[in-house]
Amino acid sequence: MTAPIIQIRDVSKKYDVGRPALAGLNLEVNAGEALAVLGPSGSGKSTLLNMIAGLDKPTEGTVTVDGVRIDDRTEAELARYRRERIGMVFQFFNLLDDLTVEDNVLLPAQLAGMGRGESRQRATELLQYLGIARHTRAFPGRLSGGERQRVAVARAMMNRPALLLADEPTGALDRRSAADVRELLIELNEKSQTIVLVTHDTELAEYCATRTIELVDGKIVRDVQAAV
Template sequence: MTTTAPVIDIREVSRTYGEGPPALHDVTLSVRTGEALAVVGPSGSGKSTLLNLIAGLDRPSAGSVTVDGVRVDGLSETASARYRRARIGMVFQFFNLLDDLTVGDNVLLPAQLAKAPRAEARRRAADLLERLGIGRHTHAYPGRLSGGERQRVAVARALMNRPALLLADEPTGALDTAAGADVRELLTGLNADGQTIVLVTHDLGLAASCATRTVELVDGRIVRDTEHTAVVGR
């Protein structure tokens, strides 16, 4: 269920690098709490740039980026890191798990960085792993898991600090068809439970099955913004 409160408010944002054409040009975008937004478009269209601006990993050349009430574009590096820990969960194409830590310790890492109480964090990690169907792997190392299982661990880690926003960058890009379908089902379920998601993908099937809304970027501009009346599998 969506509300009218925007969790993302992007106003007239442009991003240029050197003398080349802008990666993003005059983009205005609002995302409501509870939406699952898919950002699609060809390579070089500005999808990753948009995600990086929302995450506070990059700054716009012009315009403003506000997420969960925070003006992200004006944060210092230290404040930006705190913002990501508190408000953003990130899932990547290649998982970015630490191979020398167990599954449980990978999931605990964001809570440790945020200095959360240890007992509470361990309960939260155990609950997430069970909820995502991988509790039996708590003491295993990521290298012993399948691609789909590792992506579930990455999602659990991203949700550890109860972020307002989950960002997913090509989350099925490194997975086979069966594992990709598993992640699609997982993301759909998370959004049905109220998690706001922004998903960058080349996979139009993933966008169609997971998203409540799709934005298409071409040459750094929004050329299409479509709300879906029904999502497959819901």
């Protein structure tokens, strides 16, 4: 039996003051799932996503992603882990405005040492697949919010990550653009991409997720599989 792609065991995250951000959390996510993480502000959603991305470390417990235990890795090892195994999409895109669309998408491949020819072919394929090939030479500031988020998804998918992490991916978009991103996430998951998305958007979770968990005070209070 294949091991889950994410295994979080007895994870707590405590800061200097206040209650823990995560409190003895256990979670397993299988390859091919699209997991939505819901919860009020301060519930631990972003902390959980940061744990999976290797951007934060637990005070207690272990985090294993794609067969790699990441809670005990060095910063250099974690940077390599993110380059090789993780794609990230953010609410405000995090694109570099002084680079073209193509160069933004190529950046992860360059950091990973992918060959120039291979990386350009991969970027071209992604931009065509995502319907933004006509903007290859444009700068992000000239694009709509929905188009910029598609560029961000292309960049996140550049190195064929085992796991796509999305932090409020529709939070900065108008209703039409948000609907486009929802459809894109559904399509990616239908092609077996594993996705973890943190959101306040219950409509996004309802349409995109194969499974939804809800956090309150750093604990999972609801874990529901989508109806088939």
